[in-house]
Amino acid sequence: QNRTISGVVMDADGPIPGVNIQLEGTTIGTMTDFEGRYEVNLRDQEDPILIYKFVGYKTVREIVGNRNTIDVSLEMDVQELEELVVIGYGEVKKKDLTGAVGMVETEDLTQFPVSDVSNALEGRVAGVFVSSTSEPGGVANMNIRGIGSVNGNSNPLFVVDGIQMDNISGINPNDIENMQVLKDASSAAIYGSRAANGVVLITTKSGKSGEQKISVNLESGVSQVSNSFSMMNTDQYAQYTRDLFNNASTPQFPQSPPAWVEDPAIMATNTDWQNEVFKPGTMTKADFSISGGNDHGTYRASLGYINQSGTIDNSGFERINLSINSKQKRGALTFGIASNMFISDKESSKLSANSFSHMIYTAAPQMPVYDPNNLNGFGAPSIALTGQNNTPNPMVGSLYENTTKRYGIMSNIYAEFNIIKGLDFRTDVNTNFVSRNNQEYNPIIDQGSAGALNERSNYLNKVEDTRFDYNVESYFKFNRTFGDHSINAMAGGTLNVENLLGTQISATNIEEGTMVPQTGNVGTAYGFNRTYRLASVLGRVNYSFKDRYLFTASFRRDGSSRFVNNKWGSFPSFSAGWRISDEPFMKGLTETISNLKLRAGYGELGGLGGNSMPVLNNQILYPFPSGGYQGVAPIELSNPNLTWERVQQTNIGLDMGFWDDRILLTGEYFIRNSHDMLMQSVNPGYSGIRGDNWVNLGSMTNKGVEMSITFNHQSDNGLKQSVTFNTTLIRNEVTELPESYLGGVTNEASHLVVGQPIGVFYGYVRDGLNPITGTQMFRDVNGDFEVNGEDREVLGSPHPTYYLGLNYNASYKGFDFSIFLQGAGGHQLYNMTKQNLEGTSSYGNRLDYVNDRAWREDNPNGTLPRITAKNESSHPGITNDVISDRWIEDAAYLRVKNIQIGYTFPQALQDRWGTNNLRVYVSGIDLFTFTNYSGLDPSFVSSYSQSFQLGYDNTGYPPVRSFTAGLQLSF
Amino acid sequence: CEDWLTVDLVDSVTPDNYYKSKEQMDKALIAAYSPLANMGMYRQIFGVVLDLGSDDVFTLEGSFLGYMNYNVANDDENLFKRGRKTTETEVIAGYGIYNSIYEGIMRCNIVLDKLPDSEVPDDAQIEGEARFLRALYFRHLMNLWDQGVVITEENYNDIAIPFTSTSNMAPVIEADLKLILEKEMLPHATDGNFQTGRANIETTQALLARHYLYQGMPEKAEPLLAAIIESNSYALIPIDQVFSVAGDNSSESVFEVQVSDAIGGSTPWFDDNKASAPSSLRNNFIGPTQTGAWQNIIPTHDLVNTFEANDLRKQNFILSDGDPIPYEEGVNYRASDAFPYCVLKGIKSGAYANAENGSGQHTENFPIIRYADVLLMHAETILSSNPTKAIEEINQVRARAFGYATVQELIAAGESIEDYRARKGISLFEALKHERRKEFCFEGLRYFDLVRWGDAEKNTIMTQRGWNKSKERYYPLPQEDINFNDSFL
Secondary structure, eight states: OOOEEEEEEEETTEEOTTOEEEETTSSOEEEOOTTSEEEEEOTTOSSOEEEEEOTTBOOEEEEOTTOSBOOEEOOBOHHHHTOEEEOSSSEEEGGGOOSOEEEEOHHHHHTSOOSSGGGGGTTTSTTEEEEOOOSTTOOOEEEESSOOOSSSOOOOEEEETTEEESOOTTSOGGGEEEEEEEOSHHHHGGGGGGOTTOEEEEEEOOOOSEEEEEEEEEEEEEEEEOOOOOBOOHHHHHHHHHHHHHTOOOTTSOSSOOGGGGOHHHHTOOOOHHHHHBOOEEEEEEEEEEEEEETTEEEEEEEEEEEEEOSBTTOEEEEEEEEEEEEEEETTEEEEEEEEEEEEEEEOOGGGSTTTTHHHHHSOTTSOSBOTTSTTSBOOOOHHHHSSSOOOOGGGGGGOEEEEEEEEEEEEEEEEEEEETTEEEEEEEEEEEEEEEEEEEEOOBOOOTTOTTOBSSOEEEEEEEEEEEEEEEEEEEEEEEETTEEEEEEEEEEEEEEEEEEEEEEEESBOTTSSOBOTTOEEEEEEEEEEEEEEEEEEEEEEEETTTEEEEEEEEEEEETTOSSOOEEEEEEEEEEEEGGGSGGGGGGTTTEEEEEEEEEEEEEEEOOOOOSOOEEEEEEOOOTTSOOEEEEEOSOOOTTOOOEEEEEEEEEEEEEETTTTEEEEEEEEEEEEESOEEEEOOOGGGSOOSOEEEEOOEEEEEEEEEEEEEEEEOTTSOEEEEEEEEEEEEEEEEEOOGGGTTOEEETTEEEOTTSOTTEEEEBOEEEEOTTTOOEEEOOTTOSSSOSGGGOEEEEOSSOSEEEEEEEEEEETTEEEEEEEEEEESOEEEEHHHHHHHOSSSOSOOBTTHHHHBOBTTBTTOSBOOOOTTOBOSSTTOBTTSSBTTTEEEOOEEEEEEEEEEEEOOHHHHHHHTOEEEEEEEEEEEEEEEEOOOSSOTTOOOSOSSTTSOOEEOOOSOOEEEEEEEEEEEO | OTTTTOOOOTTSBOTTTOSOSHHHHHHHHHHHHGGGGSTTTTTTTHHHHHHHTSSSEEOOTTSHHHHHSSOSTTOTTOTTOTTSOOOTHHHHHTTTHHHHHHHHHHHHHHHHHHGGGSSOTTOHHHHHHHHHHHHHHHHHHHHHTSOBOOOOTTTTTOOOOOOBOHHHHHHHHHHHHHHHHHTTOSOOTTSTTOOTTSOOHHHHHHHHHHHHHHTTOHHHHHHHHHHHHHTTOOOOOOGGGTTSGGGTTOTTEEEEEOOOSSSOTTSOTTOSSTTOOOOBOHHHHHSOGGGTOOOOSEEOHHHHHHSOTTOHHHHHHEEOTTOBOTTSTTOBOOOOSSOSOEEOTTOTTOOSSOTTTOSOOBOOOEEEEEHHHHHHHHHHHTTTTOHHHHHHHHHHHHHHHTTOSSHHHHHHTTOSHHHHHHHHTOOHHHHHHHHHHHHHTTTTOHHHHHHHTTOGGGOHHHHHTTOOHHHHSSOOOOHHHHHHHHHHO
């Protein structure tokens, strides 16, 4: 019988006109019209199959079955288009890459309702380690291939449309077209001294030639705290407090339990503080864009809005983005502009500050939340109530205000002139302007006579600063093929100026509700204005012979104003690739092995930091009675010989594709050596300056293996599936330290010692409880019959030794489904929160199991030490809750980061509505975590900025689970 | 390009844009005074620690000072024990005494180095004060460490300087102080342009005299001390004002460390430089435990028994059982076996629990050289050559101590030094030693007196604690500094 099949052919951007459609085995065929529609008559064909072909796209084969409407979406064919990869100051064909470049799918980035896209990178790219945060407006912690420096930060350099920046918190994730991570030194060396920690290149979306297109994305969601502690109720806490006092008294603690323990009126109150403090959070996101273009140029403009309110009072984030992107071509000249503007407003809660968050858990349950008799209306920790003063009412945290408003404009303007065929000259001028206004205000807080958070006077602190960077880059580009020889090269120079200026003022006793201090109450007021300059020459050559033998060499020489005597540094790199699959001897195997490429590279990078400029301190005082008591002197040494930290990295990679690239596999091996790390070395006392001296000393290695595998599968019934798995195995090791560090630096629980990962945990090993006293015993590790500081040993490392990410996508007839798992392991965390909530060294509520598990005369099998205010272990001079393996816990975890289900309406229906790509979806984020770790979040990184103090879990912002629903469409 | 890559720090005070005007040089000089009031110096630790080696005080095992100090016998773990090898932690445990001294020396060197290139190259007063302070710091270094690195304006930028012996440090002290006197760089105490609290000619003479005495050269000290006395610039003040707020910068003050709560009140107590108010925390260490302080140094019975019955210094300097605590209205000191007495000198106005700041703030200046010391030092130098004058000078100090307006009244009451000497059956020199002990207890002088008199090795209290002339006379040099030096030698 005669059947007519109709439908629409589209790609991710909308309908495609001119797609060739053919009935398999016949000459019958048609083409799509301007709106991507087609109609084809099948005649009497049995088991008809339609073939959809279009240049630059992968061919699609659809079994018709008994369908009458077949909507098809075509995917770009990477191989056919010879996908270009941005590598900094140019682009190369993906198949010509010789370094380790990680690519991020744009869809993956927008799956998470985050304002900072770095949060969405967790688990996506092998070798890229991200610790996301659930705080609204929070910026993720990120490093590429491990911690690279002892003191410097490990965050990579971000380059957005050619503009270099420290973070991308001002960029709207929906404006990002693609993102490339330059992981190895041979790729990143073109950024020289700025690239020690790797480079993330971001290109924002631009318009495409063709009809004007309007896109709309709307998303809204709710979030809730996903993990909490089970704390004692008032009865349990009373029992605990009785034990605490009855078992010992010390000068710090009263002789007998406080009166509240037996007071029926107080005992009637039972506050669940977590319940009081945490609330549901909300999220709203909206994005609009308009784009289009013609032969002469393209344009895109977008408006984005996000509003998040956190799960803790006074935490929230709001941002508006405006982005404009345009490119115009006239003859040999191309002009382009990319500009992104944002305004954001972040509110930070005092309760999420690391120093404060534990108060949510330790607050005494017998304390009422509200008390109208108090100044601020909150229940206060009076001595009658709590017996002491350090369990303040956490709800007073809501009285503190801390807001940060930022606005920024990042713009790049460029012109490119085609001199002769294959030779272009390009100049970019870009500016990055970000202004920040932070205001902190503490009101007068009266928590009663025992209130730990009492503020006698109100307090205002304001920081206003402006960052203005500009960058001028000019270079020649050469790209020609001569027979078997193909050359892609660039050479040029750049000038970069960073300027940060601002003021800070603080004052106490402000007239309430104003910013006017009463007379004489201005605390500090100072300004800063720092300029750094960087001048560079750079060049790169990619040479390929017969498309099979690939060579890349790059060189950069940087001069920096940060250094006095050693301003200049050179950063070379070399790499080579061999496309084995294109060799004649592989011919017979191409059906199976569609791609096989071996890569190897070496490069050197630099990292900035430290201070080589001498500065005098003018706050040195000596109180002559006649006045004139201000003195000026240096209080820290400057080291004029400081220079860059150096990173040398070797990378070997293998890319494989099987069965027409249905299975893709990439493996990398890397050794990353950091040298001349900026460290603080002790001055001799007789130098007269007590501060440590910055020196270039110390080495560290990160070694690892990365692997990613992708399976693509399409069934004849239209079911499409893909699985992507990536994993990284990595080990960090400190290989050299300055002499003054050689004994090992112990900073609370962290140890810095040669031969171990940076900042390993260090402490005592438990050895059961003393059966007589119920106090903690520790192991006499060195066997000298006494337990003291010498018996501490390495208890673990805060650095995961493996990371993994697993993504599964499926689509079938308009429905799509994805699940994303992420995990890490091989590391430990120092569970400071548990130390607070289980140890007995301080006041406050405890975990509800402490009474049951504590050793008592009538509970000799208890596993926790006896509850005693004395806080003594079985060993003199060592506290019960000293840093030991009790607090260092394995933190391996696997997390369901995201499950998303979507539905795209049939195009035929959408035609009536005048829309394209109309999709609705629901999504769950951070749904489940599988772990044995007893803290709230096993992916916690640290609250400390120093990289040798990682893994201190003091909870901070609570982990959050969220659900969103959204709608996407275009016209 | 090199020029383009050189950026001035426009927002900061730097060596390039500073040290030009007179005012700037004066601020550099003020910074050189400042370490005297560091926590590790006279603001808190130093004045307490200095006496710990002597027979005037003791500390209890387990107390904070007992833990960090050398005073508890037979405990090699004591961080501060003299004569033993140090570890790097001890530089910190030394509470910055060593570092503070060098901090002062370095700042003096900066002044002396930068002054010739400033707008006031010939400012004698700035130069003189810097030289005085440098000599004062070096003298402290010699007292406690004997050895050290001699750092002057010539070599202060080079930290690779070998350690030297005392013989090289003493000439620097002597040269600096003599130069001030020769060139009359500083005003006299009575001159109109003299500013209270700073160094002057008499201060310089007194310090040089003390240096000579400590070097065993009394004949060189004598004319200097005589000159101070003859200048009639100083006088003794009533005994109840000695080392108290009322006596701050009084006519008896030759040189004292300024302490005030006028500035930077709430700065952390451990912060030496950054906007620190030298509000003294001595009370923390030595105030009575019943007021919440630590009472870490306790007067010995031996000291207390030295005072004669009518000697007003005892009740003005020491709290005995039942004595009213002057700063705690209606509270009397309660002695116990562990704490038989309590130091009162220097904390009379103190309040341990200050309501506003919650710390033991009080503001007595710390006297380094008092006129009473000038008199007794002078008496010591002429004890054999002019005993009559010596006795007269000692009696001046005793008259004030016993509450008499004049020496004649003292003699009439039978309390003169000669009477005391006769009653005790001791030599005049021994009597002078006792007088010094009573007058300067808790001011950090006793230990050095005992050492220079050669009495330390005969002192039963000190020898019982294990004091040993060859071993424990000086603090050990910080191991880190020795390491540092080795690496450059």
